[in-house]
Amino acid sequence: MxxxxxxxxxxxxxxxxxxxxxxxNPGGVEKPIIWKQNIVSDYRESISTETFNFNKYLKIAENGKELNLPMGNLNKISLFIVFNSENKEDIASIHSGNKEIVITDSTVSSRNKYAYTNTDRKPKILTYVENIKKSNKLDTNGVFRINRKKIDVNETFQGGVAEIIVYDKLLNKNQINKIESYLSIKYGISLPLxxxxxxxxxxxxxxxxxxxxxxxxxxxxxxxxxxxxxxxxxxxxxxxxxxxxxxxxxxxxxxxxxxxxxxxxxxxxxxxxxxxxxxxxxxxxxxxxxxxxxxxxxxxxxxxxxxxxxxxxxxx
Structure with missing residues (x-):
C-alpha cells in the first residue's frame, strides 16, 4: 500500500x-415518505464490517431477518435503493393485500417487468418509478419489506442495504438525476458515462x-x-x-x-x-x-x- x-x-x-x-432531502428533492440513509443506526447488531465507499450498511444474511418499512396509501411510487446481493433470490417486496411489487438482484416485477444490470456482489443503485393502477392501489397497510420470509432460510436474500428512498409521486427526470448524483458520489457507484x-x-x-x-x-x-x-x-x-x-x-x-x-x-x-x-x-x-x-x-x-x-x- x-x-x-x-x-x-x-x-x-x-x-x-x-x-x-x-x-x-435526498438530492434536494422534497418530501420523501421514506428516507433511510443511516439504516445501521436502527440495526446495530447487523452492521457489516465492510462498507460501501467507507459508508456502513446493514448486512442481511442470516436467520431470515426482515426489514419492514410502512408506506401507507400509494398509487404512485418513486423508489431508490443502494444494495448488493450475494445470491439470486428475491431482495424486497412492496405489497398490500392485493398488490405486490417484487425486486430481485436483476429485475423489478409488478404489472410490468423491468430489468437492470446484475453486478454480482458489487453495490448498485436501483431506481424504479411507476404509476400503480388505481384498482391495485396500495392500501394504508402498504409495506416495503426487505427479505421476505420463506420456509427455506437458504433461499432468503443475502446481501447488504445502505440507503432506501421512497416518494409517493412520480419524480421527473431532473429530480431523478439529482438523487442519483447524490447516491453516486456517496457510494462510489458511477452513473452511465x-x-x-x-x-x-x-x-x-x-x-x-x-x-x-x-x-x-x-x-x-x-x-x-x-x-x-x-x-x-x-x-x-x-x-x-x-x-x-x-x-x-x-x-x-x-x-x-x-x-x-x-x-x-x-x-x-x-x-x-x-x-x-x-x-x-x-x-x-x-x-x-x-x-x-x-x-x-x-x-x-x-x-x-x-x-x-x-x-x-x-x-x-
Missing part, C-alpha cells in the same frame, strides 16, 4: 454561497462532454448540506485499479474523517480506461508504469490550506 499526500493551496472555483437554511451530475440546486457539477476520453470510473468527494452529503473520501466500486482519495487523510469509515469541506464543493476524478498492467516503456528499464491516465476537476473550496491523500493498492 502506497500513500501520497498532496497539499492544495487556497483555490475557489464556482463557489456557491447561501445564507438560507434548507431542510435536508454520458450522465451529467447535479447538486441539490440542479446545477451541473460534472459534464462528461468536457472530459471526452477521460470519463470512466467517475468518483468524487464533496459536500452538499441540502442532501446531507459529506463524503470526504472515496474509491470507485467498479474500477479495476484500487485508487482512494481522501480530504487530508483516509480513515476506515467516512464518518471518522473529521476534516471540513465547504458546502457545494467537490473534487472529481475519472480516467481514460487505459490498461492497468505495469510494464516498462524502455528496453531493460526497471521503471514500470501503466497506461491509465486520470483527470481531476475541482469545484468550490475544499478547505483553507487543505490537502488530499492518495492510496494506491499495487497488484502483486
Amino acid at each position: 502506497y500513500k501520497i499526500s498532496l497539499i492544495l493551496g487556497v483555490i475557489c472555483f464556482n463557489c456557491i454561497v447561501s445564507n438560507f437554511l434548507f431542510a435536508q 454520458t450522465s451529467d451530475y447535479y447538486n441539490s440546486f440542479g446545477d451541473i457539477i460534472w459534464n462528461p462532454l468536457h472530459h471526452v476520453g477521460n470519463e470512466h470510473h467517475l468518483t468524487s468527494i464533496g459536500k452538499d448540506k441540502n442532501s446531507n452529503l459529506n463524503q470526504l473520501q472515496s474509491r470507485n466500486a467498479y474500477s479495476d485499479f484500487d485508487l482512494t482519495i481522501g480530504l487530508n487523510q483516509i480513515t476506515p469509515n467516512n464518518d471518522e474523517n473529521k476534516n471540513n469541506i465547504l458546502n457545494n464543493s467537490y473534487l472529481f476524478w475519472a480516467d481514460n480506461n487505459g490498461s492497468t498492467i505495469y510494464k516498462s516503456k524502455e528496453p531493460n528499464s526497471e521503471i514500470l508504469s501503466i497506461d491509465r491516465i486520470w483527470q481531476m476537476e475541482h469545484k468550490g473550496n475544499l478547505g483553507l490550506g487543505g490537502g488530499i491523500e492518495f492510496k494506491v493498492r499495487l497488484k502483486d
